[in-house]
Amino acid sequence: MLTTIQKAAQIMNLLQKQGNLTLTEISRLTNNNHSSVYRLLQSLQEVGYVTKRGRRYDFSWQAIGDQQATHLLNWTTNAILTPVVKKYHLVAYVGIIQGGESVIADVVPRPGHAEEDMARLGERLPVNISALGKCAVAFTSSDDRQRLYNLLDFRGGTKHAISDLTAFRQSIRVIQKNGYAIDDEETQLGLRCVSVPLLDDRGKCVAVLALSGELADFPRTSFIKVRDDLLRCREQIMQEMN
CATH class of the missing domain: 3.30.450.40 (GAF domain)
Structure with a gap:
């Protein structure tokens, strides 16, 4: 079973390669359930690794903290x-x-x-x-x-x-x-x-x-x-x- 950190890394790697994805798409492509992906995306947004526009998420390359x-x-x-x-x-x-x-x-x-x-x-x-x-x-x-x-x-x-x-x-x-x-x-x-x-x-x-x-x-x-x-x-x- 993947740890929380491994799941977060999995999501960031996906958004680096594709980006502009919905919660449903991220859940399907990472094979993780909606609720855990949603919580991870919220945390990643708070620390500046991920941005959200409308219903779609993207990787934030602009943050020097990345x-x-x-x-x-x-x-x-x-x-x-x-x-x-x-x-x-x-x-x-x-x-x-x-x-x-x-x-x-x-x-x-x-x-x-x-x-x-x-x-x-x-x-x-x-x-x-x-x-x-x-x-x-x-x-x-x-x-x-x-x-x-x-x-x-x-x-x-x-x-x-x-x-x-x-x-x-x-x-x-x-x-x-x-x-x-x-x-x-x-x-x-x-x-x-x-x-x-x-x-x-x-x-x-x-x-x-x-x-x-x-x-x-x-x-x-x-x-x-x-x-x-x-x-x-x-x-x-x-x-x-x-």
Whole structure:
């Protein structure tokens, strides 16, 4: 007989692979009775692992507290991102959204700069000023995007940061069209960042991959090359996760 923890893991694994399922569908596919599945889903919602819209349940990749998602990303991204970190001498980040902010969930440091680069692990920033945040907002669901819009207060950042909702919405449309986001001295003067979304098989953003560095190491002319290399890394990571 499965333990409660095993049943919860079974439900989360199912929602990761399929998602958007009703209580009846989850009960049938996991071969568990309705009442126990209902109680487990309630508990998983309370801790942020599962979301519910109407009668359907889905896995919440957005929560930084989701240790399964973070673990999956950490072990796959480091090896895949390390070559581009060395190629450009830029630090790589994996970002996730939590509570209306972007959070650096993993860091692949530059050779010889491990202490400096790892110091940013866990850093939280408003989504409107960071490439990580803007990219996550652009490629999340429309409902989650509206929720994030409602949380914005446009504080923080440099003189280059987006400072109103109209401009931010416009930037999100550009990011959706181009497939990547840029932070050009918006978070901190002297620093640039390019990011791309990491998508699941349903096109939902589960995390953001980014390369960042100082102006001298990261000229604007290299943005497209960096984007293309990040997209190749994304494809490798998605293959590993599937």
